[in-house]
Amino acid sequence: MPPDMEQLKARIRHIPDFPKPGILFYDITTLLRDREGFAAMVEALAASYRDAGIDVVVGIESRGFIMGAAVAQALGCGFVPIRKPGKLPSSTLRESYALEYGTDTLEMHTDAITPGQRVLIVDDVLATGGTAAAAVRLVTAVGGDLVALAFLIELVFLQGRQRLPGAQVHAVLRYASAVTPGIGARIKADARP
Numbered sequence: 356m357p358p359d360m361e362q363l364k365a366r367i368r369h370i371p372d373f374p375k376p377g378i379l380f381y382d383i384t385t386l387l388r389d390r391e392g393f394a395a396m397v398e399a400l401a402a403s404y405r406d407a408g409i410d411v412v413v414g415i416e417s418r419g420f421i422m423g424a425a426v427a428q429a430l431g432c433g434f435v436p437i438r439k440p441g442k443l444p445s446s447t448l449r450e451s452y453a454l455e456y457g458t459d460t461l462e463m464h465t466d467a468i469t470p471g472q473r474v475l476i477v478d479d480v481l482a483t484g485g486t487a488a489a490a491v492r493l494v495t496a497v498g499g500d501l502v503a504l505a506f507l508i509e510l511v512f513l514q515g516r517q518r519l520p521g522a523q524v525h526a527v528l529r530y531a532s533a534v535t536p537g538i539g540a541r542i543k544a545d546a547r548p
């Protein structure tokens with residue numbers, strides 16, 4: 356029997372203070388390495404879009420590449436990467452967005468999406484929504500028809516959906532509040548002398 360949503364959540368590791376103090380990092384590598392968990396994750400992301408006529412899945416660097424490519428394969432459509440600056444070799448479009456301190460930038464090839472193509476954006480985590488909103492701007496700027504955004508994890512308390520007005524947003528696993536650090540915290544505590 357495939358794992359249910361609670362079993363998927365149980366396969367995600369939580370690492371406190373990574374990559375910097377105060378951040379609780381949702382580490383999906385523990386889910387990806389699990390054969391049944393990986394398959395269930397891809398199915399849960401793709402299921403709602405089997406009859407949606409998606410032409411391309413857009414994945415955001417870098418974990419969005421892993422799940423986006425798998426979802427594209429499951430839906431039988433193409434895959435388009437959105438990358439960090441300076442990585443894509445041909446003509447690009449760029450979008451910047453504000454972080455707590457400073458800005459971040461994403462790029463997409465200008466010819467990656469043909470105007471009118473139906474697009475599904477996929478990423479691992481919807482947090483404050485800045486990354487996803489920049490991806491939406493890139494897709495719509497080249498004339499893509501945005502059908503929906505699909506995430507494995509939504510950190511509901513960060514209200515990322517507010518930055519995606521009018522978009523259809525689907526999240527497989529929703530967290531109403533920050534989880535209590537589990538296995539990751541224990542590993543860190545055990546490592547102390």
Ligand code: AMP
Pocket residue numbers: 378379380381382415416418478479480481482483484485486487515
């Ligand atoms: P945001 O722009 O705030 O919605 O952040 C979304 C991006 O940052 C996603 O591409 C995630 O990979 C990453 N991210 C943000 N917060 C976390 C977190 N707590 N754990 C893991 N990844 C995160």
